[in-house]
Amino acid sequence: MTRNTPILRVENITKSFGGNPILKGVNLSLNKGEIKILVGPSGGGKSTFLQCMNCLISPDSGKFWLEEKPVDIFSKKELYRYRQQVGMIFQDFNLFDHLTAMDNVTLALRKVKKMDKKAASTRAMIELSQVGLDDKTKLYPAELSGGQKQRVAIARALAMDPKVLLLDEPTSALDPDLTGEVIDVIRNLAKKGMTMVMATHQISLIRTLADEILFMEAGTVVEQGSPKGLLVPGTRSQGFCDKLNSLSGEGI
Amino acid sequence: MPESLSIIKGALPYLLHGSLITAVIVTGAMTVGLLLGLSMAVGQVYGRKSLKRVIGLYIWFFQGVPILVLLFLFYFGLFNYMGLNVSAVAAVTVVLGMTTAAYQANIFRGAILALPQGQFKAAGSLGMSDMQAILTIILPQVLRLSIPAWSNEFSIVLKDSALAFVLGAPEIMARAKFVASRTYQHLPIYIIAGLIYFVLTWAGVRALAKLEKTVRIPGYSNKGM
Amino acid sequence: MSPFFQELFEALNRGLVMSIALIIPSAVGGVLLGILTGCLRAFGDTFIRKACDTYAALFRGTPLVVQLFILYFGFPNIGIYLTPYAAAVTGFILCSGAYQSEYVRGALLSIKKNQYFAAQALGLSKFQSIFWIIIPQAMRKALPGCGNEIIYLIKYSSLAYIVTVMELTGEGKTLATEYFRFTEVFAVIGLYYLALVSLAILALKKLEKAVHIPGFGKG
Ligand SMILES: Nc1ncnc2c1ncn2[C@@H]1O[C@H](COP(=O)(O)OP(=O)(O)OP(=O)(O)O)[C@@H](O)[C@H]1O
Numbered sequence: 040m041t042r043n044t045p046i047l048r049v050e051n052i053t054k055s056f057g058g059n060p061i062l063k064g065v066n067l068s069l070n071k072g073e074i075k076i077l078v079g080p081s082g083g084g085k086s087t088f089l090q091c092m093n094c095l096i097s098p099d100s101g102k103f104w105l106e107e108k109p110v111d112i113f114s115k116k117e118l119y120r121y122r123q124q125v126g127m128i129f130q131d132f133n134l135f136d137h138l139t140a141m142d143n144v145t146l147a148l149r150k151v152k153k154m155d156k157k158a159a160s161t162r163a164m165i166e167l168s169q170v171g172l173d174d175k176t177k178l179y180p181a182e183l184s185g186g187q188k189q190r191v192a193i194a195r196a197l198a199m200d201p202k203v204l205l206l207d208e209p210t211s212a213l214d215p216d217l218t219g220e221v222i223d224v225i226r227n228l229a230k231k232g233m234t235m236v237m238a239t240h241q242i243s244l245i246r247t248l249a250d251e252i253l254f255m256e257a258g259t260v261v262e263q264g265s266p267k268g269l270l271v272p273g274t275r276s277q278g279f280c281d282k283l284n285s286l287s288g289e290g291i
Numbered sequence: 292m293p294e295s296l297s298i299i300k301g302a303l304p305y306l307l308h309g310s311l312i313t314a315v316i317v318t319g320a321m322t323v324g325l326l327l328g329l330s331m332a333v334g335q336v337y338g339r340k341s342l343k344r345v346i347g348l349y350i351w352f353f354q355g356v357p358i359l360v361l362l363f364l365f366y367f368g369l370f371n372y373m374g375l376n377v378s379a380v381a382a383v384t385v386v387l388g389m390t391t392a393a394y395q396a397n398i399f400r401g402a403i404l405a406l407p408q409g410q411f412k413a414a415g416s417l418g419m420s421d422m423q424a425i426l427t428i429i430l431p432q433v434l435r436l437s438i439p440a441w442s443n444e445f446s447i448v449l450k451d452s453a454l455a456f457v458l459g460a461p462e463i464m465a466r467a468k469f470v471a472s473r474t475y476q477h478l479p480i481y482i483i484a485g486l487i488y489f490v491l492t493w494a495g496v497r498a499l500a501k502l503e504k505t506v507r508i509p510g511y512s513n514k515g516m
Numbered sequence: 517m518s519p520f521f522q523e524l525f526e527a528l529n530r531g532l533v534m535s536i537a538l539i540i541p542s543a544v545g546g547v548l549l550g551i552l553t554g555c556l557r558a559f560g561d562t563f564i565r566k567a568c569d570t571y572a573a574l575f576r577g578t579p580l581v582v583q584l585f586i587l588y589f590g591f592p593n594i595g596i597y598l599t600p601y602a603a604a605v606t607g608f609i610l611c612s613g614a615y616q617s618e619y620v621r622g623a624l625l626s627i628k629k630n631q632y633f634a635a636q637a638l639g640l641s642k643f644q645s646i647f648w649i650i651i652p653q654a655m656r657k658a659l660p661g662c663g664n665e666i667i668y669l670i671k672y673s674s675l676a677y678i679v680t681v682m683e684l685t686g687e688g689k690t691l692a693t694e695y696f697r698f699t700e701v702f703a704v705i706g707l708y709y710l711a712l713v714s715l716a717i718l719a720l721k722k723l724e725k726a727v728h729i730p731g732f733g734k735g
């Protein structure tokens with residue numbers, strides 16, 4: 040597969056809630072190793088779009104291709120297989136509250152990928168040490184800090200060998216002093232060439248990681264382009280980031 | 292069926308009259324439970340160790356023995372033994388009251404412990420005696436917090452009061468039994484009795500929910516109870 | 517031991533066996549019925565949910581003794597004759613199922629939807645998500661309430677005496693009336709129930725501890 044064939048492509052995703060159109064035909068195409076970042080005002084539809092991308096919310100319309108093969112999202116089997124290959128990181132972690140960090144990672148390996156117990160734990164151990172949690176494997180979510188929970192969630196998603204990772208504001212539910220550890224993990228993923236779509240308000244991530252920025256507002260992508268092209272005076276994205284800057288005090 | 296309809300029509304006022312006795316029993320029992328339960332809760336939180344132990348024993352006993360057994364034990368046994376000549380209604384009221392007191396003590400104790408720690412000290416710092424602090428600061432807050440659980444207790448006591456007929460108290464159930472055995476219309480009569488209890492429970496719970504709303508103070512909730 | 521007490525203990529032990537024979541099937545049946553109706557009340561479609569809500573409201577809103585009377589004395593009016601034991605167990609199961617369903621429903625509804633979403637995102641099927649994520653969590657949340665309900669059931673099994681089942685209370689009442697020694701007899705019966713209830717509480721505490729997970733329930 041060449042770098043130019045999209046690994047994941049979605050077209051014309053629409054969704055409305057109770058008659059309100061929330062997504063008005065959004066397209067996105069991702070090449071291998073590409074990182075696209077969604078920005079935009081609250082309520083613009085970023086979370087809805089990300090959740091539509093793996094059909095946690097079923098879109099009203101839209102077409103899906105994984106490695107250029109069309110995905111029939113109405114076939115349960117095909118949908119489950121598609122979801123295995125598209126990992127998801129939630130804003131509020133969503134670790135399984137009744138399982139240890141280790142079991143959070145092994146559950147899907149065993150039940151979905153049908154790995155045996157030993158192979159699953161070996162794999163889980165690798166992923167958990169990748170995110171620096173080899174000493175916390177036996178703890179339950181209630182015993183972990185927010186940053187640790189999010190790192191377990193990332194390990195859980197990566198253990199499935201996803202082709203694409205969707206991240207919905209992975210750091211915004213964290214105390215400021217805990218965002219660093221999660222950002223480091225995400226940077227590492229980027230370095231290793233993980234393909235990602237991420238909604239975030241973290242300026243440093245936007246500036247350094249994004250291959251492309253998509254500015255979403257009122258259910259449509261109003262601007263898109265590289266950070267260099269987009270983060271120049273006069274664009275909506277730059278204005279938005281300026282506002283974020285003045286809030287966070289981070290330089291751009 | 293028309294025959295049974297006319298029987299029901301005839302029996303309804305008689306049954307409804309029984310609900311007055313039921314109301315007397317339940318009101319009495321809930322009052323006994325409130326006073327005794329509150330005192331025990333205060334004793335369990337602020338009392339000395341021996342007192343706590345006695346109250347703990349009381350609660351263990353009354354929560355572990357069935358109402359029916361308690362009714363027999365007190366009415367035919369202990370009250371006679373002590374030479375008390377109490378009516379069936381009074382006996383049921385007292386026994387239900389003592390039982391619900393055990394449960395209410397737990398409710399109130401939970402509420403006291405849920406209050407912010409500083410309340411008692413703050414009262415003390417204003418020069419109040421312990422008793423004054425409990426009566427004017429602690430109890431008003433505790434009572435508010437306890438209404439939902441108390442309402443649940445009310446519906447339990449109301450339903451338990453249907454056992455009063457075993458002592459011959461002339462409440463709803465006793466009357467239903469009387470009419471049913473006279474007319475052989477057991478099914479319709481007991482269904483009517485059930486409906487009367489259902490309406491009484493519903494009305495009582497509604498009224499208490501309303502009370503909770505009217506005495507609610509902003510910022511207060513009974514979360515975690 | 518005096519002949520009276522010898523006879524008393526013999527009668528009460530007989531009654532105890534009957535009480536246990538009432539309690540165990542009723543507790544098991546009540547829990548199963550509670551799980552079924554609790555699930556339907558939480559996730560069923562509108563009609564089924566309403567029907568189950570009504571069932572629970574009716575059985576929780578009326579005294580157990582009325583329910584037993586309807587089953588035992590009322591049903592013969594429409595040609596259904598239940599033995600005292602069958603009437604008692606049926607009544608206990610229906611009533612306790614209504615209360616159990618309340619805890620099951622509450623536990624299911626308290627689980628955040630996101631837990632289910634997270635499972636779906638990993639590619640778990642609907643059935644797998646419910647079986648591996650929702651049920652283990654709901655079970656732990658419902659356990660204290662359901663256990664408490666079983667304690668209540670143990671005590672309310674004494675109502676079987678009213679529909680003439682000769683269990684603890686019935687055996688005791690017969691003897692007490694015969695000898696006119698109410699205080700001793702009912703004090704001893706009380707101790708029997710206290711023992712049963714205390715044992716059940718102990719067992720439930722053990723069970724709760726065995727399945728305890730940080731973040732669920734107290735502690
Ligand atoms: N389940 C739902 N039912 C009704 N409306 C919804 C639902 N989910 C989202 N919405 C609406 O859709 C709109 C877009 O929400 P979304 O969460 O996608 O925005 P967002 O861009 O992620 O915002 P934020 O930056 O605050 O996370 C909002 O107006 C929201 O109220």
Ligand SMILES: [Mg+2]
Nearest residue numbers: 085086087208
């Ligand atoms: Mg969002």
